[in-house]
Amino acid sequence: MNLTALLNFYPLEALGSFWSDFMSTSSGSDTLFRLYGFPVLHSASPPFHNLIFDLQGQGRHYSTFSTSKIIPDMLKELHSDVFGGCSVTMPIKGAIIPYLDDIEPESKATGAVNTIVKVPAQPESGGIKLIGTNTDILGVKNALLRSLRLQHSGENISSQDRYPPGAGSAVVYGGGATSRSAIYALSSMGLHPIYVVNRDADEVKQVQNIFPELVSRGSLIHLRTPQEVEEHVVQSNPILMVVGAIPAVKPVTMEERMVYTVASHIFNMPYDPPSSYNPSGVTGLLPLPSKRLFLEMAYKPRITPMLKVAAAHGWEPIEGIEAMIEQGYAQQRMWAAGNASATIGSDPSILGTFIERMARDLVLSMEDVIVKEVEVDLAAEMQAAPLVETPSPTFRILPTRK
Template sequence: MAAPPSKKYYLFGYPIAHSSAPALHNHCFKSLGTESTYTIWSTSKVTEEMLAVIHSDDCGGAAVTMPNKTAIIPFLDELSPESRITNACNTIVKIPTANGGVKLVGQNTDILGVRNALLSALKEQHPNRPIPTDASAAYPSHGSFAGLVIGGGATTRSAAHALTLLGLAPIFLINRDVDEVRAVMDAMPHLSSKGGLIHLRDPADVETHLVGEGKARILMAVGCIPSFAPQTLAERMVYTTASAVFTVPYVVPTVDSPRSPVPHTASLPRNAETIMYKVAAAHGWYVIDGIEAMIEQGFAQQRMWLRGVASVAVGSDSSITGVALEQSARKSTRERLTAPSAATTEAIKLEVDRAEGKASAVLPKK
């Protein structure tokens, strides 16, 4: 395969000096034989300067992180269905237009990070089974197979949609804040037709919805809460409720889905070795650390940038980058995360917000 044209790619957000994304993407670019680069651009706002960089001819695409995932949306030409559903964009793909121009398309690869990491775990559990990238847990003769998200906010919306793409319904939510749960439900009305979003407030709710004949069975869970020891009763109740879910007996169906083998129950906490990770593992769940989701969303970005297409199908097609490249990039990124360098520590200390003292960009009047 011929090397793609060399371009500049950026990560916009603040603070981001700790990010391992440059290591992942620059490893990929080098392996592809291109001189493309991926660098951080620390900014807490969407500024005119930031937009000028994105629109420049030498910019091949960009990643966007907090606090700009929603703020960038009005400045894009088009949004993917995934970005519209979650009201978040973490990836900008520059797509050529028929008139020789370029349009900026926003995508949310956080969704694919979660989904593809869970699919990867499924392949580990069933190494001799072909599992398609669009695998779905459709077990019509075995009742309802559900997903669980622990947390709230934009990350929860991405995780909930990822579980929906895997055919799981309904999606249960564990969160201490009723208003935050309501906000997630209001933001994702499309899930109502798939069984909805159900708030599990305490172990009694777990008994009501998950215990007994004919009740939904949770196949996969995603943790979206920081790894801080709980201090309040409400925070402790999150872990108590999650533990109640993890202890519900799980019987593997004897007949597989036509699109996917049945997983052992799987859990994907957001960060490596979080408290929730340890709780799930202690209860016998097959646990994946959140580093894998971060790596998978990065691969999705690489595939979209290489093809100039912002679709779920392209973002999930590992043949675009190749197995060997992804294996080496995964290994390199994990090594960096487990052994941060002195240079990274110093960069975190010296990081400066480029938007400090500057106004946010203003949309032109139509």
């Protein structure tokens, strides 16, 4: 039963707390899950996560906490017995890192944490650790893999599969935090090189500084003009995937218009996947897309100008909301398993097909969240909380819950 059928069978008034609790406060006895950042009241995360929690029936609740800094009240929640896990958004994705026990490789590579997971510590300590990770990477990767699976429905495509050397390359439009997540995701799929289309050379340099290993082997190349596309791309591995990570606004300056010119040039490049790509049937290899994939990370509006350009040139368009859904799945899987690894975050068996389908239907059916009140930054008049240098049982390591 999809969401529409559910709501037709059970009117909203009859669903009671099942529906109204999506955006309401916790009962007080629930395990607490949060979205920390500012602003956050516009987020679709509370209805998404609370639907999953309600379907699981485990007494968990997800709500927002508006803060632009790491403040003491936030830390008290993170280290309380009722805390179950959280999402972290701007402007504190980087600021939260020193307050955690450890971070996963995805956060180390991108310098950002958007998810905190309570993970059991060593058995002898009898406690837990707060581990940070970046599920935005899995949002990108798993949205691309989902589209690839739809193209190759008869194949068993694993999240661990990769492209072999020389199979294909990728492009990222942009240079901010989302671009870094996209670069990490595409590299983890075996795509090489990765081209970065950006009008700002300094911004690209900052991205390259984060990925020195990719730069050292010539796998992170800045493209600014159609001429550079011809110089670097035509004789290289075919472009299989593109991720757009720029705002969906009309380009105004000449430099901004050039990004769209370069994008159109890339979208217009011919593509003819070989029929004998993997004749020996080697396992663990990703299949070539029958239509090249374009993932647009911007999702307001849902259909962006860049998405239209890609589709018009024969690319498979993937809306940004798909990446948002996939990173939400990854968070839920990690919280449920008490494990922040990317492998756990990509395992659909943890939540199950029904719950994931219901959550997807909810998000796809939602309109933008209308904020009907002035959002107050709880950290507006406060200093950031001090760091604790040495872990202590009362602050860094909590006893296990009974």
